[in-house]
Amino acid sequence: MAKKIIIKTELEVFESISELPSSIQNLMNKAHEARENAYAPYSHFKVGATLLLESGEIIPGNNQENAAYPSGLCAERVAIYHAGAVYPSQKIVSLAITARSLKKVITDPIPPCGACRQALVEYEIKQDSNIETYFMGESGKVIKASSIKDLLPLVFNKEYL
Template structure:
């Protein structure tokens, strides 16, 4: 038997103000999207904003449905919209922020597993990392330089049999 150690490196910023202006703007867009989320059941609102290589910013927010799990997370709303409307355009950065109707969330909140897998599909497909910035409602911001930092053992098309 052989053991392998996996390490992840993340950058942690004490506040949005420590980030470059372009990333602050992206987080602001994610916060605006978050505030418009449709989350009447969980009251847990999530907003995402991504910047494409052509400079376009695409936003998304979570969309809940009484028939769980028919809703969709903010990250996938944004990335699928970008894929549908800007096919082949690389995603450079993605900002993610959350807000709860039950309590203030100060802890940086990363994407769920399904969103990590969806983002990995785009990152692998474009052959370039997607920088991900995530936070709670307030407080620290965490930067992951690549989806691989959050999902190091990704499942991608290389595992599928070619027809």
């Protein structure tokens, strides 16, 4: 007889950015700035992400599209790969993500895509500490996950290789 596995994720919902701690408001505001510099001529969907390192350094990223669609890269991976390349020994404390469409208003929180979740969890495992993740649309509610594993509970990691 098969057993059931129950996976439970607990997320926090803030009604607006103003309810966040000031350091996270700053991180999200920097994500908004990064979002506006996104290169999204095809999807018209701009995403900004910022990482807060343990040193206090803020690393921005934004989506970078390409006419050969698989060649683009999401904002979260732009930021985390930059942090890994330039600050390889720094732990990532928090991540803020914001998305905006040039076609319609987005007020629902937009989480990282599956590929980004996998890339992010790799760094969380590597540093052996959680990365708090905050995500939102253009405005409105903000969702907080205490760990990337809350967004990707069945993690594929090096233990399987």
